[in-house]
Amino acid sequence: MTAHLLTIGDEILIGQIVDTNSAWMSRELTLRGIRVNGKTSVGDTREAIVEGVTHAAKNADVVIMTGGLGPTKDDITKTTLAEMFSARMVFHQETYDRIVAYFQKVGRPVSPAMVGQATLPDKATLMINKVGQAPGMWFEHEGKVFISLPGVPFEMEYLMTNEVIPRLLRRFPIHPIAHRTLLTAGEGESNIARRIEAFEDALPPYIKLAYLPALGQVRLRLTGTWQDEVAPDSELRLNSELDTKIAELQAVIPDLVFGREEETLPQVVGKILLAQGKQFGTAESCTGGYVAHLITTVPGSSAYFPGTVVTYSYEMKTKLLGVKTEILTRFGAVSEETVREMAQGALDTLGVDVTLAISGIAGPDGGTPDKPVGTVWMAVSDRTRTVTQKHIFGRDRLKNIQLTGTYALNLVRKFLLGEV
Amino acid sequence: MTAHLLTIGDEILIGQIVDTNSAWMSRELTLRGIRVNGKTSVGDTREAIVEGVTHAAKNADVVIMTGGLGPTKDDITKTTLAEMFSARMVFHQETYDRIVAYFQKVGRPVSPAMVGQATLPDKATLMINKVGQAPGMWFEHEGKVFISLPGVPFEMEYLMTNEVIPRLLRRFPIHPIAHRTLLTAGEGESNIARRIEAFEDALPPYIKLAYLPALGQVRLRLTGTWQDEVAPDSELRLNSELDTKIAELQAVIPDLVFGREEETLPQVVGKILLAQGKQFGTAESCTGGYVAHLITTVPGSSAYFPGTVVTYSYEMKTKLLGVKTEILTRFGAVSEETVREMAQGALDTLGVDVTLAISGIAGPDGGTPDKPVGTVWMAVSDRTRTVTQKHIFGRDRLKNIQLTGTYALNLVRKFLLGEV
Numbered sequence: 001m002t003a004h005l006l007t008i009g010d011e012i013l014i015g016q017i018v019d020t021n022s023a024w025m026s027r028e029l030t031l032r033g034i035r036v037n038g039k040t041s042v043g044d045t046r047e048a049i050v051e052g053v054t055h056a057a058k059n060a061d062v063v064i065m066t067g068g069l070g071p072t073k074d075d076i077t078k079t080t081l082a083e084m085f086s087a088r089m090v091f092h093q094e095t096y097d098r099i100v101a102y103f104q105k106v107g108r109p110v111s112p113a114m115v116g117q118a119t120l121p122d123k124a125t126l127m128i129n130k131v132g133q134a135p136g137m138w139f140e141h142e143g144k145v146f147i148s149l150p151g152v153p154f155e156m157e158y159l160m161t162n163e164v165i166p167r168l169l170r171r172f173p174i175h176p177i178a179h180r181t182l183l184t185a186g187e188g189e190s191n192i193a194r195r196i197e198a199f200e201d202a203l204p205p206y207i208k209l210a211y212l213p214a215l216g217q218v219r220l221r222l223t224g225t226w227q228d229e230v231a232p233d234s235e236l237r238l239n240s241e242l243d244t245k246i247a248e249l250q251a252v253i254p255d256l257v258f259g260r261e262e263e264t265l266p267q268v269v270g271k272i273l274l275a276q277g278k279q280f281g282t283a284e285s286c287t288g289g290y291v292a293h294l295i296t297t298v299p300g301s302s303a304y305f306p307g308t309v310v311t312y313s314y315e316m317k318t319k320l321l322g323v324k325t326e327i328l329t330r331f332g333a334v335s336e337e338t339v340r341e342m343a344q345g346a347l348d349t350l351g352v353d354v355t356l357a358i359s360g361i362a363g364p365d366g367g368t369p370d371k372p373v374g375t376v377w378m379a380v381s382d383r384t385r386t387v388t389q390k391h392i393f394g395r396d397r398l399k400n401i402q403l404t405g406t407y408a409l410n411l412v413r414k415f416l417l418g419e420v
Numbered sequence: 421m422t423a424h425l426l427t428i429g430d431e432i433l434i435g436q437i438v439d440t441n442s443a444w445m446s447r448e449l450t451l452r453g454i455r456v457n458g459k460t461s462v463g464d465t466r467e468a469i470v471e472g473v474t475h476a477a478k479n480a481d482v483v484i485m486t487g488g489l490g491p492t493k494d495d496i497t498k499t500t501l502a503e504m505f506s507a508r509m510v511f512h513q514e515t516y517d518r519i520v521a522y523f524q525k526v527g528r529p530v531s532p533a534m535v536g537q538a539t540l541p542d543k544a545t546l547m548i549n550k551v552g553q554a555p556g557m558w559f560e561h562e563g564k565v566f567i568s569l570p571g572v573p574f575e576m577e578y579l580m581t582n583e584v585i586p587r588l589l590r591r592f593p594i595h596p597i598a599h600r601t602l603l604t605a606g607e608g609e610s611n612i613a614r615r616i617e618a619f620e621d622a623l624p625p626y627i628k629l630a631y632l633p634a635l636g637q638v639r640l641r642l643t644g645t646w647q648d649e650v651a652p653d654s655e656l657r658l659n660s661e662l663d664t665k666i667a668e669l670q671a672v673i674p675d676l677v678f679g680r681e682e683e684t685l686p687q688v689v690g691k692i693l694l695a696q697g698k699q700f701g702t703a704e705s706c707t708g709g710y711v712a713h714l715i716t717t718v719p720g721s722s723a724y725f726p727g728t729v730v731t732y733s734y735e736m737k738t739k740l741l742g743v744k745t746e747i748l749t750r751f752g753a754v755s756e757e758t759v760r761e762m763a764q765g766a767l768d769t770l771g772v773d774v775t776l777a778i779s780g781i782a783g784p785d786g787g788t789p790d791k792p793v794g795t796v797w798m799a800v801s802d803r804t805r806t807v808t809q810k811h812i813f814g815r816d817r818l819k820n821i822q823l824t825g826t827y828a829l830n831l832v833r834k835f836l837l838g839e840v
Contacts, residue, residue, distance in 0.1 A: 011632050013456045014599070015447030016641070018440055022461075027435030036433045037468070041442075041459035044630070048457065055475055107812060113610040131814065133610075152633065154819060212436055288716025289709025292730045296708025299784055299817055306733035307740070310712045313726035315771065320727070320740075351735065364719055397719055 001172040003034050004060035006052050007041040008068040008077050009151060021066050021156055032165060033177035033225070034062075044068060049080045057144050062168065067151030077148055078121065078137075085141050087121035095120065099133045124148075127163035131155055136163055145171065175225060176235040180246040181212075182220045183263060184256040185410040189213050192220070196252050207245060215399060216406035217265075222246055258413060265409040266294045266301075272416045273304040273354075280412070281350035282308045283321055283342040285333060286360035286376060290401050291408055307350055311342070321345035321357075334359050334371055336379075336388050343381035354382045356412050358404060362397045374400050378408045380415040387411070387420050421592035423454055424480035426472050427461040428488035428497050429571060441486050441576055448580060453594040454482075455645075464488060469500045477564050482588065487571030497568060498541065498557075505561045507541035515540065519553045544568075547583035551575055556583055565591065595646055596655035600666040601632075602640045603683060604676040605830040609633050612640070616672050627665060635819060636826030637685075642666055678833055685829040686714045686721075692836045693724040693774075700832070701770035702728045703741055703762040705753060706780035706796060710821050711828055727770055731762070741765035741777075754779050754791055756799075756808050763801035774802045776832050778824060783817045794820050798828050800835040807831070807840050 005022045012019050019041065026036045038059050042052035049068070056063040068077030082089050096118035100110050117133055120126065127136035132155035139146040147164055149156045184192065189211050193200075200209050206226060212219040222245055224238045250257050259268045273280050282291050292308035295301055309320045314333060317323040322345040323338060331337040342357035360376030367373035374393035379386055389411055393400045414420040425442045432439050439461065446456045458479055462472035469488070476483040488497030502509050516538035520530050537553055540546065547556035552575035559566040567584055569576045604612065609631050613620075620629050626646060632639040644662050646654045670677050679688045693700050702711050712728035715721055729740045734753060737743040742765040743758060751757040762777035780796030787793035794813035799806055809831055813820045834840040 007459075010628075010630055010643075011641075012443070013446055013459065014450040014643070015443045015445065015456075016601075016632060016639075018438060018443040020438055023432070023435045023438040025435070026433055030434040036435075037463060038472070039433065039459075039461040043457060051479070052458070059471070105812075106814070108608055109611060111610045111614045113613055117610070131816070154816065210434075210436060284709075286716075287713075288721075288725075289704075289712030289728055289730065290716075292709030293707075293713050293821075296706075296710075296730075296732065296782075297818055297821070299782075301708075302732050305708075306731075307736035308709055308728070308730035309740075310709065310716075310728035310730070311726075312716065312722050316727035319771070320729075320769075349740075351739070362716075398717055401713075401717070 082121035087123035283346035502541035507543035703766035
């Protein structure tokens with residue numbers, strides 16, 4: 001089975017937004033063994049949509065469209081599809097009620113535009129959108145499947161996960177496919193590739209290794225596909241073989257691996273804190289609360305995280321963390337001495353067992369010859385010891401903040417496990 | 421003149437990377453009045469490339485391809501294009517010398533693969549790549565232009581800026597095109613649509629309005645194109661008309677507009693703080709430092725932002741912000757009374773002129789019948805007054821945090837401007 005993704009909307013063609021939707025969809029479909037063999041973006045006109053849908057259907061069994069379903073006038077996907085599939089536009093009371101209820105729940109007024117949103121092609125099977133207004137639509141036409149989803153990422157993700165993918169897997173036969181993912185932090189793609197070369201060369205042809213790099217992290221994914229033979233136990237055997245291989249891979253680079261599958265560093269750190277019964281807090285300068293934000297993205301983090309102080313100014317570092325003025329004036333805010341004092345001071349200020357302190361030059365300005373933009377000092381401390389680390393990242397402010405977040409949480413993880 | 425972008429490479433189809441190249445290219449082309457009327461991504465096979473190029477050429481005057489020019493075996497763009505345009509592959513000494521020189525400069529060994537990289541279709545006009553290895557190629561075939569560029573972002577950007585765009589502007593007459601964007605927060609797409617309906621209906625046919633929604637925000641973009649008449653002063657007149665229209669639009673919904681073009685809410689709040697000479701800080705509970713992170717994404721924010729306290733626990737709220745225990749036990753942490761005390765306490769703790777306090781139930785658990793998941797209280801305070809606001813968002817933890825960030829910064833903006 002093959003799918004073609006079609007993104008509808010001028011905002012993508014003029015480059016006002018980056019199309020993250022279709023990357024997300026490709027990943028999710030590929031993970032389930034549905035091959036994406038093309039992607040197209042077209043504008044908000046009837047002609048462009050007709051041409052895009054027709055072209056997409058020539059190349060794939062399933063066409064998945066996003067965008068162009070909102071309540072405003074530039075959204076004409078719905079009527080164009082109705083026309084293409086000889087459907088009539090009819091008012092759909094249930095959808096209208098659902099949209100009205102959704103708006104009332106979030107305390108926003110009901111508007112006449114909602115009648116338009118609840119007017120839908122009669123040939124569409126509707127997929128209920130519990131996190132937004134426009135429902136997803138599923139059409140069957142001349143042996144092909146056409147799916148239309150809203151362009152808002154979390155609405156699209158909700159519908160893909162809960163409706164589209166389960167329906168596709170029922171509708172089409174899929175060969176066994178399985179994945180295992182190792183999560184690594186602190187090393188680049190090419191260095192990892194060098195260390196695991198022998199492992200990679202020894203993989204059987206039906207198991208492929210992919211490198212999925214992100215800022216400061218690389219995910220290593222093994223994908224097994226059993227194309228030729230679909231015996232009753234193929235899937236079981238494939239899964240057991242992947243379990244063996246992923247354990248082998250982890251044994252080659254144990255120092256880099258922080259987790260598996262869909263875990264995140266904040267989740268992993270949170271689990272260790274819970275297991276060790278420790279309270280944790282941060283004292284942040286250049287990251288400006290970003291690490292606290294990462295930690296608190298995890299549900300239940302209040303069990304081990306009472307709080308943070310973001311001390312952007314010298315005064316706050318002294319007032320809230322007790323960093324001595326002479327340390328700041330002598331070594332500067334971005335120094336080993338300062339982060340050490342910040343981490344130790346935060347133990348008392350926050351009343352916790354373990355602290356992380358960060359101070360750096362996020363940029364794009366503010367560097368000096370001996371402390372260039374991107375220089376970051378971090379420290380992790382408990383009541384018995386303090387570990388420090390220095391990094392020099394690049395010139396991009398947001399990237400520096402995000403990289404620091406990853407390296408800092410990884411340092412906390414290693415500190416808690418006694419690996420540093 | 422119209423362009424179609426064609427991205428070549430399996431890594432995009434399996435969702436391994438997000439296609440930021442084509443967003444960048446679209447923006448740069450659009451800014452210069454070159455209309456991008458479609459984008460396609462295809463895999464690394466000869467058939468997919470032939471089909472993609474043929475389809476793209478049907479819809480546009482210029483096809484710009486990226487990817488598939490590197491030294492590895494799966495890069496077959498070059499030979500496929502040679503075949504399509506009946507060109508011969510010939511060794512190009514000058515390109516070879518340049519690649520070798522480039523490698524020597526960056527201290528990497530010369531490899532046999534470079535002969536392959538310097539073997540190019542004889543019908544291509546080469547565009548010299550000063551920041552990488554593979555040159556760009558420009559083909560003319562049956563009245564259309566076909567351009568092939570490397571997929572590495574900075575190499576693509578170098579060639580687009582220095583070679584492709586200047587050549588295209590010489591080769592084709594360009595119609596004037598221009599954009600204006602208004603940024604709004606705090607209201608949904610459909611309610612905005614209702615309020616600006618009369619404005620939208622009165623727009624001339626050559627000015628289009630688009631709604632670009634994000635979490636808690638909607639951007640309204642006017643695009644003007646002067647298709648029929650290219651008088652010497654068309655561009656000037658189009659721009660001046662757009663300036664008038666965007667001011668008219670702003671006058672219809674002044675309460676919703678927080679900025680224009682590429683500004684962000686944290687930038688706008690920062691500018692107001694700088695102009696008013698005020699210091700600002702946050703006291704965050706459920707957002708866990710996210711608002712502080714947003715503020716500090718802006719370079720130079722240290723001029724008005726000394727710090728934040730994230731008080732996730734009751735104890736921290738009392739210890740760091742002086743929230744009275746009886747307030748917390750009587751009204752709960754998520755209450756108007758508590759955020760009021762947090763905001764007022766933070767004025768002293770952080771030694772600032774204006775504070776924002778936030779407390780809520782981010783979810784997915786922890787709700788009660790009278791305080792469901794998604795309930796958020798926020799307060800903004802200076803030494804003379806305190807304004808509070810309550811919101812009920814949804815069940816998604818990260819979305820609640822992000823929505824709170826947008827609404828809270830918008831409340832701060834209105835507080836500073838005396839609008840609340």
